[in-house]
Amino acid sequence: MSNFIYFWNHFAFILLMVGGLFIIITSQNYLKKVVGLAIFQTAVFVFFVSLAKVLDGTAPILTKMANAYSNPLPHVLILTAIVVGVATSALGLALVLQIYKNYETIEEKEIESLELKSDK
Amino acid sequence: MNFLLINFFLISLLLVTTFFIFKTTSLISIVALTGAFTLLCSAIYVNLDAVDVAFTEAAVGSGISTILMVMAAAKLPEGKKNKLINLFPSIILAVAISLILIIIIANLPLLGDPNAPIHLHVVPEYLKESKDFFHIPNVVTNILASYRGFDTLGETIVIFTAGLGVIALLTSNTLNRKTNFKKNKKNER
Numbered sequence: 001m002s003n004f005i006y007f008w009n010h011f012a013f014i015l016l017m018v019g020g021l022f023i024i025i026t027s028q029n030y031l032k033k034v035v036g037l038a039i040f041q042t043a044v045f046v047f048f049v050s051l052a053k054v055l056d057g058t059a060p061i062l063t064k065m066a067n068a069y070s071n072p073l074p075h076v077l078i079l080t081a082i083v084v085g086v087a088t089s090a091l092g093l094a095l096v097l098q099i100y101k102n103y104e105t106i107e108e109k110e111i112e113s114l115e116l117k118s119d120k
Numbered sequence: 121m122n123f124l125l126i127n128f129f130l131i132s133l134l135l136v137t138t139f140f141i142f143k144t145t146s147l148i149s150i151v152a153l154t155g156a157f158t159l160l161c162s163a164i165y166v167n168l169d170a171v172d173v174a175f176t177e178a179a180v181g182s183g184i185s186t187i188l189m190v191m192a193a194a195k196l197p198e199g200k201k202n203k204l205i206n207l208f209p210s211i212i213l214a215v216a217i218s219l220i221l222i223i224i225i226a227n228l229p230l231l232g233d234p235n236a237p238i239h240l241h242v243v244p245e246y247l248k249e250s251k252d253f254f255h256i257p258n259v260v261t262n263i264l265a266s267y268r269g270f271d272t273l274g275e276t277i278v279i280f281t282a283g284l285g286v287i288a289l290l291t292s293n294t295l296n297r298k299t300n301f302k303k304n305k306k307n308e309r
Contacts, residue, residue: 002178003230005124005125005128006124006230006231006232007225007230007231008127008131008231009127009131009231010201010225010228010231011225012131012132013208013221013225014218014221014222014225015138016134016135016138017217017221018141018170018214018217018218019135019138020138020302021210021213021214021217022210022214023141023142023206024144025206025210025213026204026205026206026207026210027142027204027205028202028204028205029145029147029199030248031147031150031189031193031199032141032150034152034189035141035150035189039138039141039157040155041296042157042158042161042181044246045161045173045177045254046131046134046161046164049164049165049168049170049173050168050231051228051236051238052168052169052170052238053168053169053231053232054169054232054233054239055231055232055233055234056173056234057169057191057234058230058245059167059169059170059171059258059259060169060258060259060260061171061227062247062250062251062257062258063219063257064282066303068234068283069170069247069259070168070170071238071239071243072243072246072247072259072260072263073242073243073246073263074238075170075173075260076182076263076264076268077142077234078170078173079172079173079176079260079264080264080271080272080275082173082180082276083145083180083275083279084174084175084187084278084279085181086180086181086184086185087198087279087283087284089185089188089189090188090282090283090286091285091286091289092290093188093189093192094285094286094290095289096124096192096196097192097195097196097290098289098290098292099198099270100195100197105197105204106196106197107200108205109202111204115149115234116213118244119211
């Protein structure tokens with residue numbers, strides 16, 4: 001039981017990652033798919049940051065009082081990845097808006113049926 | 121021990137929020153829940169000692185991302201209660217991925233283990249040089265700007281490219297096959 005609370009972050013990482021993937025694949029709404037992609041990315045961020053934690057450590061800002069610091073390297077990687085993730089979802093939202101302009105719907109099955117009708 | 125309990129509580133809230141994002145169909149609730157999701161993430165980062173990441177997540181993830189989504193949701197129609205697609209293959213995929221990840225995660229060091237391999241290799245030198253050589257107290261800023269400056273330059277290029285893509289998508293009025301199709305549909309009415 002005491003080990004379980006230490007492993008909870010890793011389990012949550014699995015659930016979040018699979019949940020994000022599930023939302024991307026199963027939902028028909030394109031905006032919801034973009035949100036699913038954001039959840040998928042956030043799962044990786046939380047996992048990386050929880051790998052960097054040291055028990056009894058403090059934030060990696062050097063002071064005279066602290067003697068142990070958390071690992072700063074994953075923080076730097078995630079700092080870069082968060083900004084890139086926002087750029088990705090902005091591009092996805094622009095694509096969704098353009099799809100809405102052309103088809104007047106953002107549901108996947110409706111677009112599919114419209115496409116089939118226009119091919120005839 | 122206090123830290124572990126707060127971490128457990130916040131991560132569980134994150135999972136509950138994900139479940140409600142999966143369940144709801146209204147677009148504006150999805151956007152609001154995404155905002156709550158990113159805010160919870162920044163609380164988790166503060167609890168895990170990643171204060172710089174928490175700043176960025178609160179400003180960029182919770183701020184700009186939510187504003188962009190609200191602006192997009194204002195122009196889009198209300199979501200419909202359609203049934204889920206590709207349900208069977210995605211369940212198989214989800215179970216397979218979970219099994220692989222569980223096997224991997226069973227071999228990982230526990231949360232906060234000070235002797236994990238990740239803490240032993242390069243980072244002690246970074247901490248030491250930050251103090252003695254660069255005289256910058258914030259190690260994250262030091263690594264971001266001086267050790268890995270080219271990485272940050274690459275990030276800037278990625279954001280610039282994404283901005284160009286967004287502008288090109290939102291201002292394009294090219295008549296493609298789809299737009300012709302839309303015109304035909306309007307003529308039929």
